Amino acid sequence: MDELTRLREEIDRLDNEVVRLLNERARVAMKVGDVKNKIGIDSFYSPERERHIFERLEKSNPGPFPTTALLAVYREILSGSLSLERPLPVAYLGPQATFTHEAAVRAFGSSTRFIACSEIKDVFSAVERGDAEYGVVPVENSTEGVVTYTLDVFIESGLKIYSEILLDVSHNLLSVSGKPENVKKIFSHPQGTAQCKQWLAKHMPRVPVVEVTSTALAAEMAAQDPEAAAIASEPAAKRYNLAFVNRKIQDLSNNITRFLVISTRTPQRTGKDKTSILCSIKDRVGGLLGILTPFYDRGLNLSSIQSRPSKRRAWEYIFFMEVIGHVDDSDLAQALEKVQQQCLFLKILGSYPSADVTED
Numbered sequence: 001m002d003e004l005t006r007l008r009e010e011i012d013r014l015d016n017e018v019v020r021l022l023n024e025r026a027r028v029a030m031k032v033g034d035v036k037n038k039i040g041i042d043s044f045y046s047p048e049r050e051r052h053i054f055e056r057l058e059k060s061n062p063g064p065f066p067t068t069a070l071l072a073v074y075r076e077i078l079s080g081s082l083s084l085e086r087p088l089p090v091a092y093l094g095p096q097a098t099f100t101h102e103a104a105v106r107a108f109g110s111s112t113r114f115i116a117c118s119e120i121k122d123v124f125s126a127v128e129r130g131d132a133e134y135g136v137v138p139v140e141n142s143t144e145g146v147v148t149y150t151l152d153v154f155i156e157s158g159l160k161i162y163s164e165i166l167l168d169v170s171h172n173l174l175s176v177s178g179k180p181e182n183v184k185k186i187f188s189h190p191q192g193t194a195q196c197k198q199w200l201a202k203h204m205p206r207v208p209v210v211e212v213t214s215t216a217l218a219a220e221m222a223a224q225d226p227e228a229a230a231i232a233s234e235p236a237a238k239r240y241n242l243a244f245v246n247r248k249i250q251d252l253s254n255n256i257t258r259f260l261v262i263s264t265r266t267p268q269r270t271g272k273d274k275t276s277i278l279c280s281i282k283d284r285v286g287g288l289l290g291i292l293t294p295f296y297d298r299g300l301n302l303s304s305i306q307s308r309p310s311k312r313r314a315w316e317y318i319f320f321m322e323v324i325g326h327v328d329d330s331d332l333a334q335a336l337e338k339v340q341q342q343c344l345f346l347k348i349l350g351s352y353p354s355a356d357v358t359e360d
Contacts, residue, residue, distance in 0.1 A: 022077065029081035045088060045108070045134065047163040047261075047353045048270040050078060079109015091115040091123045091132035097216040097236040103165045103259040104136040118213070120149050124157050127262055134162060140258040141169070144194045146306045150260070151320050154278060154349055161276055161350035162263040169257045171196050171215075171250045173204075174236065175222055175229040178243025185210055187218035188231040196231055198251040258355075267352050273326040274303070274354040279339065279346040280310055280318050287342070288319075294338035295323060298331040326351040 054071055061067050082088055090108050093100040094116025104114060115132050117123045123135040138147045171192055175183055186200070186209045193200070193209050200209065212218050215232040216239075222230035223240040230242070237244065281287040295302045301324040310316040325332040327348055340346045 025077070026081055026084055030084050033084070045082065045162075046268070047107075048268050051270065051272075051353055053078070075106070076109050076111070079111040082109070083111040087113055088134075089113045089115055089132045090134045090136065091117050091126035092136040093117060093120055093123055093138065093214075095214065095216045097219065097233060097239045098214045099167060099169055099233055099257060100136055100138055100259060101216070102233060102235060103138075103167045103257070106167060107136065107163070107165045107259075107261060108134075120147075121153050124153050124159055124262065127159055127264065128157070133263065133265075135159075135262045136165070136259050137262060138257055139164075139260045140304075141191060141195065142252070142254065142256040144191055146320070148308060151278070151306070151308055151318070154320075155318060155347075157262075159262045159264060160266050161260050161352050162265060162267050163261040163352050164274070164355045165259040165261065166355045167257050167259065169195070169250065169255045170234070170248045171231050171255075172234060172237060172247050173229050173245040173249050174219055174232055174240075174242035175245050176226045176242065178245055180204075180245050182227060183207055183229040183245060184227040185225075186229045186231060187212050187221045189213065189215045189218060192218070192231040195255060196249045196251060199249040203246070203249075261352075266350060269326050269328060269351070270353045272354050273351050274322055274324055275327050275332060275351040276320070276322050276349040277336070277339075277346060278318055278320055278349060280316065280344040281342060282344060283316070290342045291319070291339045294335040298335050300325055300332060300335055324354065 053074065057070060057074060058067050061070055088108065090104055090112050092104040092114060095101070096114075096116060101114070101116070104112070115126055117126060120137050123137050126132040127135040137150050139150045140146045173183075173186070180203075183204065184207065186204065186207055188196075188209055188211060190211050192215055193211060200207075212221065215230070216236050218230035219232040219236035219240045219242060222228045223242055229245055230236070231249070232242075236242070279291065281291055292302065302321060303324055304320075304322040306320040308318045308320065310318050323332065323335075327333060327336070328351070336346070336348070
């Protein structure tokens with residue numbers, strides 16, 4: 001017992017030292033904010049700076065403290081420090097406990113002032129009006145593909161992509177009792193239904209699925225109905241006091257959703273960037289080949305290409321493309337110049353730090 005008491009006293013001493021150092025770090029962060037104000041830097045959120053911090057911490061951690069836990073701790077340290085420099089309003093597709101909310105917390109930390117929006121277009125509007133400095137919207141899922149409505153809003157919006165967030169999405173079946181025999185209906189967002197359709201077909205084949213506008217709303221409705229369940233996240237289970245009928249019911253274990261941080265600002269070049277563009281090509285033989293060739297000729301990796309009806313004329317399509325590199329890189333700039341010559345219109349949505357799947 002004497003040894004246990006001594007070790008606990010040592011932990012208390014170390015905890016006090018950690019608190020002292022965190023406050024010392026916070027005071028330096030406040031000075032950084034003052035310097036930024038003096039020299040006219042109005043963007044306090046810096047994904048490229050965060051990437052450098054996390055890479056340095058990962059390399060310098062000797063253990064035994066887990067690196068994933070260390071990075072999670074520092075996410076909150078950075079968020080708290082940023083709130084001291086300047087309160088940061090961030091809009092997201094809400095309500096709370098949705099996967100978009102989880103992605104927003106992942107990017108900005110819990111000290112951020114979050115603004116929940118009911119629709120994707122409202123997130124864009126909040127940033128455009130200046131109510132929020134940044135917005136977070138879903139754009140693509142590794143199972144179900146692109147979120148088409150987000151691309152549609154980008155066509156008319158003047159906002160830029162500032163960064164991207166990769167979130168490992170785990171769907172859970174939640175209910176008041178946690179007992180599968182009590183489940184007579186299931187509330188779910190359409191994406192949740194699609195990503196769990198094989199599990200539902202095998203384990204709940206006769207239970208009807210009622211689609212709602214968000215996973216958080218599904219959890220809220222299930223909390224009010226003892227015969228209902230919801231497909232939702234673990235934070236939703238905590239928020240609405242629901243029990244787990246079954247965990248991780250998504251069909252693919254590697255189920256990743258990509259979210260975009262949107263802003264009126266543009267981030268600094270990092271050397272590990274991605275550029276997103278929208279374009280509409282002329283209706284002619286070889287039109288698509290014509291916009292792909294400039295990238296191929298310069299050895300540029302076109303990592304994604306999606307098509308959407310333009311909604312202006314029948315059979316006219318908008319292409320959403322992503323290429324590895326920054327718009328200020330000479331090869332990419334030359335390729336885009338060639339592409340623009342063959343397009344009805346071309347819109348650069350932004351060059352921004354590319355998230356690493358293995359890191360997230």
